[in-house]
């Protein structure tokens with residue numbers, strides 16, 4: 001196969017030889033000697049050389065394909081076998097894509113390096129045939145240029161790889177943030193996300209600068225090896241002519257340098273510089289997972305989430321007794337008791353989506369004490385999510401004031417004290433531990449992760465996936481499983497106020513009850529739930545019924561007696577036989 005490739009390349013190189021030699025002979029033996037016919041014949045010979053060379057090029061492509069395709073097949077076999085062994089189909093699709101990149105890069109490398117070797121051979125033989133002194137002028141700078149380029153190859157490949165890794169890390173971070181924008185805003189993690197992304201951007205910038213510095217010697221190699229010979233040929237023309245070099249040979253030499261050597265060197269430098277390092281990176285990645293694959297998608301950095309003083313002596317609801325048996329994971333933020341503002345207060349809050357729209361909220365007053373458990377119910381489209389978005393600071397009230405633990409909303413302090421779990425749970429690729437500990441400023445001990453998972457109801461999934469260090473593929477999880485992960489993450493967050501906006505809608509009633517009880521029992525935690533089922537309202541110590549801009553507020557029993565909209569809602573839901 002290699003012999004065949006060499007033969008077709010030699011035929012291709014004949015074109016290079018004939019280009020300069022034919023031109024020189026056409027001038028010296030033809031046009032300059034007054035014999036136009038001979039000149040034309042030599043030009044025709046050069047033209048024939050181009051045609052034969054083109055045929056050779058076509059066969060070269062086939063020979064390269066014969067060489068590269070088996071390599072690709074072997075790589076695919078290795079990758080698929082490994083994927084099947086590791087039962088990792090996502091890795092197979094990713095890696096087979098990398099195999100295609102490896103195939104293209106390898107083919108490109110074979111093409112450019114082969115082309116340079118044969119073109120240089122054809123041109124140097126041609127120069128020697130025309131006049132050996134021409135070799136003295138063209139040869140040394142060409143060798144110097146190639147040597148300089150060879151010296152830059154290794155450091156350049158390293159910089160290129162560092163840049164690719166930094167670029168991928170940035171793309172991953174960016175993708176993760178893009179997908180989870182709503183949750184990042186909802187959980188007040190904007191600063192942290194911006195810091196993580198900023199680190200990646202700085203990393204890529206540094207890698208790009210280092211790479212750019214190494215392109216300088218590469219450009220110099222092209223100038224020395226490809227452009228300097230042209231200048232030297234022109235400068236040395238009188239000296240060459242004085243030593244018997246004919247004008248035709250001089251023109252032929254210029255043709256060799258400008259039409260063959262310079263483009264071949266350009267292709268070599270470009271092809272080996274970019275394609276070579278790409279091939280190195282991809283092959284390394286195919287052999288084993290690279291650091292880029294194994295490193296966490298975001299480096300957890302300590303976030304300065306303020307703690308708050310909560311736990312005013314306001315009654316914790318009865319359901320607490322129900323969850324005493326469940327293992328409790330302490331909320332990490334230290335909170336000092338005594339005289340603190342309520343976990344949530346709204347005073348005279350009004351909100352409409354547009355100046356001419358009917359207000360969704362109109363003069364709402366509401367207080368949720370520290371440790372309280374409020375459930376919000378109401379018909380679809382009545383404004384429950386709007387209320388949680390206002391409390392989370394995602395919307396601004398048109399009138400009135402909202403405070404979380406005494407801090408005005410919107411505001412950074414308030415944002416750090418509440419965590420919003422929306423209906424569409426966000427899980428990013430990475431390990432379970434990374435997912436679960438994302439809202440914590442410091443690494444969460446595995447024991448605490450497992451205890452929290454058990455409490456919220458994620459325990460069986462955690463075990464199935466292989467523990468906290470197992471990697472998760474968000475696309476392979478069910479909506480309910482994603483919700484359990486998001487709930488456990490919020491449970492572990494230091495924010496005392498948890499806002500569950502139909503965050504358990506994909507869970508079965510039992511799993512929903514377990515998750516809600518866990519949140520209600522979070523030490524120092526306050527819970528606001530937009531209810532998906534009436535059982536949620538039964539578990540709460542207070543219920544807010546939204547009925548247009550009007551609202552009703554009280555315990556489940558009180559509202560059953562006093563609120564017609566609540567009675568209707570309860571009638572529409574299946575009332576459990578006994579309060580859960």
Ligand SMILES: Nc1ncnc2c1ncn2[C@@H]1O[C@H](COP(=O)(O)OP(=O)(O)OP(=O)(O)O)[C@@H](O)[C@H]1O
Nearest residue numbers: 353354360378379380381382383384385386387502
């Ligand atoms: N971005 C928006 N722009 C304009 N109107 C909106 C917007 N978001 C919601 N609304 C409207 O505000 C009202 C309240 O919507 P919201 O989503 O808060 O209700 P909801 O009680 O949470 O409904 P569901 O139970 O179906 O989720 C609805 O009439 C809705 O159409």
